[in-house]
Amino acid sequence: MGLSLKILQVKEFLEETIKILFYYKGRVIFSLSGVALGILSICVIITTIDGANKKAYEIFEALGPDSIMIFGGSERQRMAREKITTLTYEDAESIEKINGIYDITKAYSVRGLTLRYKDRKWQTNVIGSTENYFESYKWNLYMGTVFRKTDEVNAEPVCVIGYKVYDELFRGEDAIGKTIQIGKLPAKVIGVLQERGGAAGGPNIDDRVIMPLSTVTKKLSNEKRYLGVLRVKTSRDVDTTIEDIKTVLRRNHGIVGDQDDFTIRSSRDILQFMSVISGSLFLFLGTASIVALVVSGFVLANLFYLTIQERKKDIGIRRAYGASRRGILISFLFESVLITFLGGIMGIVLSVLLQGIFEKLFDIPMEFSFKVVVFAILFSCLTGTISGFKPALKASRIEPIEAIRG
Numbered sequence: 023m024g025l026s027l028k029i030l031q032v033k034e035f036l037e038e039t040i041k042i043l044f045y046y047k048g049r050v051i052f053s054l055s056g057v058a059l060g061i062l063s064i065c066v067i068i069t070t071i072d073g074a075n076k077k078a079y080e081i082f083e084a085l086g087p088d089s090i091m092i093f094g095g096s097e098r099q100r101m102a103r104e105k106i107t108t109l110t111y112e113d114a115e116s117i118e119k120i121n122g123i124y125d126i127t128k129a130y131s132v133r134g135l136t137l138r139y140k141d142r143k144w145q146t147n148v149i150g151s152t153e154n155y156f157e158s159y160k161w162n163l164y165m166g167t168v169f170r171k172t173d174e175v176n177a178e179p180v181c182v183i184g185y186k187v188y189d190e191l192f193r194g195e196d197a198i199g200k201t202i203q204i205g206k207l208p209a210k211v212i213g214v215l216q217e218r219g220g221a222a223g224g225p226n227i228d229d230r231v232i233m234p235l236s237t238v239t240k241k242l243s244n245e246k247r248y249l250g251v252l253r254v255k256t257s258r259d260v261d262t263t264i265e266d267i268k269t270v271l272r273r274n275h276g277i278v279g280d281q282d283d284f285t286i287r288s289s290r291d292i293l294q295f296m297s298v299i300s301g302s303l304f305l306f307l308g309t310a311s312i313v314a315l316v317v318s319g320f321v322l323a324n325l326f327y328l329t330i331q332e333r334k335k336d337i338g339i340r341r342a343y344g345a346s347r348r349g350i351l352i353s354f355l356f357e358s359v360l361i362t363f364l365g366g367i368m369g370i371v372l373s374v375l376l377q378g379i380f381e382k383l384f385d386i387p388m389e390f391s392f393k394v395v396v397f398a399i400l401f402s403c404l405t406g407t408i409s410g411f412k413p414a415l416k417a418s419r420i421e422p423i424e425a426i427r428g
Contacts, residue, residue: 032178035265037091038331041249042400049244049325049328049329050247050361052321053318053321053325053361053362053365054361054364054365055318055323055363055365055366056317056318056321056322056365057318057322057365057366057368057369057371057402057405057406058365058366058368059318059368060242060255060312060317060318060369060401060402060405061365061366061368061369061370061373061398061401061402062363062369062372062373062376063367064137064397064398064401065369065370065372065373065394065398066373066380066388067399067404068391068393068394069096069373069377069389069390069391069394070388071389072388072389072391072393073310073388073389076389084253085166087258087260087289087290088255088257088260088289089253089254089255089284089288089289090253090255090256090263090264090267090286090287090288091251091252091253091259091287092109092251092252092253092254092267092271092284092285092286092289093109093249093250093251093284093285093286093287094107094108094109094250094251094283094285095107095108095185095247095283095284095285096281096282096283096284096285101392107245107248107249107250107283108248108275108283109248109249109250109251109252109284110247110248110249110274111128111247111249112274113249113252113271113274114126114249114252115129115268116270116271116274117252117254117267117270117271120219120263120266120267120270121258121266122256122257122258122263123254123255123256123263124162124255124256124257125154125254125255126253126254126255127151127152127154127155127158127159127252127254128151128152128235128249128252129149129150129151129152129155129235129249129251129252129253130149130150130151130235130238130239130243130245130248130249130250130251131147131250131251132147132148132150132205132238132242132243133147133149134146134147135147135148135204135205135231135242135409136203136279137187137191137202137203137204137231138203139191139192139200139203139204142190142193144187144189144190144191146184146186146230146231146240147229147230147231147235148181148204148230148231148232148238149231149233149234149238150231150232150233150236150238150239150242150243151232151233152174152235153168153169153170153171153174153234155168155172155232156168156182156215156232156415158253158255160216161215161216162215162216163182163213163214163216164185164214164215164216164217165196165197165198165214166182166197166198166211166212166214167212167213168212168213169181169182169212169233169234171331173234173237174235174236174237175236176236177232177234177236177237177238177240177241179207179208179209179231179233179237179241180209180210180211180212180233180234180237181202181204181209181210181211181212181231181233182211182212182214182215182231182232182233183197183202183211183213183214183230183231183232184214184215184227184228184229184230184231184232185214185215185216185217185218185228185399186217186226186228186229187228187229187230187231188214190396191414197214198211198212198213198214199211199212200317201273203212204231204233204242205242207241209233209237212221215228215230215232219407221367241299249297254267260288260290261288262304264286266286267286268282268286271284272303316373318362318365318405319362319405319408319409320409321405322358322361322362322405322409322410323409323410323412324412326354326357326358326409326413326414327409327413327416330354330416330417330420333417334420336386337350337417337420338420338421341420341421342415347418347419348418350414350418350420351414351415351417351418352414353414354410354413354414354417354418354424355406355410355411356415357364357410358407358409358411358413358414359403359406359407359410360406360409361406362402362403362405362406362409363399363402363403363406365402366398366399366401366402366403367399369398369402370394370395370398370399372400373390373394374390377390
């Protein structure tokens with residue numbers, strides 16, 4: 023009997039709360055929107071940071087902990103977009119002789135070439151590389167095959183296209199054996215790379231075309247001496263190998279001072295870079311979400327103060343019929359938390375609906391998890407408790423006689 027009475031009381035309490043919120047629906051919707059935007063920002067923070075970290079570890083695994091990237095041009099030159107063709111074929115031969123290096127991939131890129139297939143066009147970067155490119159980067163094929171050593175020796179006009187390029191030019195058609203125009207060069211598509219997804223804050227890694235190195239240097243760029251990047255793998259300590267590479271390149275380039283004309287990066291640098299990106303995202307979006315929640319909480323508190331004034335007589339009658347101060351406090355506090363809770367749910371739903379749009383616009387992968395829901399609900403309920411406590415306390419202190427007279 024006692025349990026049934028309690029259930030009935032809770033049911034009546036919920037029905038009364040819903041009626042009140044519906045009566046003040048304009049103010050409730052206004053408060054809901056503010057909380058939803060704040061929670062949306064929190065969801066974006068968590069999903070983008072988790073997505074960026076996941077992508078960083080995927081790239082780290084693909085490159086391997088034993089990988090070292092060598093780029094032409096110093097850090098300053100690369101930032102200033104100065105001439106960065108400083109690596110040569112002779113450098114590659116010298117580096118191959120360093121103790122512990124068991125694999126080397128040579129590459130040269132031509133940026134912004136226009137691709138054509140039928141009436142479709144797409145602009146992307148074309149990478150000329152050695153035949154071990156695909157195995158070295160652990161990049162499997164969606165369809166077709168890769169080029170061979172003989173294709174590189176003969177400078178064959180064949181290409182393997184990234185999934186983004188395949189999607190833009192072929193749109194689901196079978197691409198194998200088809201001819202596309204790369205700049206002024208007709209090239210046969212022999213393979214399509216498996217989709218890896220957008221890069222974390224950078225260019226889409228699926229937006230590329232891979233061709234034999236000799237084809238690119240002889241038929242697209244007329245560059246016979248320089249390389250753009252070298253990727254090596256070592257069986258020795260990575261830091262020790264990097265020092266050996268520096269020594270070889272400085273000797274080959276006749277560098278005497280402190281300023282190198284090349285840049286060396288290891289797989290660990292990617293993780294460090296991603297931690298910086300994650301920190302920046304957290305700072306920017308965290309500030310935005312806190313501001314949104316503070317503003318929505320402030321608006322909610324003021325709306326509740328206004329509502330209390332309008333409901334003063336109702337509060338007095340409830341007190342006269344035996345409602346305790348604690349009951350009035352809990353009642354108003356529950357209304358506040360319920361509004362922010364619903365706003366939190368709305369923010370979560372918005373983040374799920376907008377996830378694909380954010381990924382396409384900013385090329386940042388988003389990883390949605392249960393943790394997002396927990397944080398969103400926690401923050402929304404906390405906002406409702408903090409913003410609603412003082413107005414609820416004020417409502418509980420209203421004397422019944424004064425309220426009814428008022």
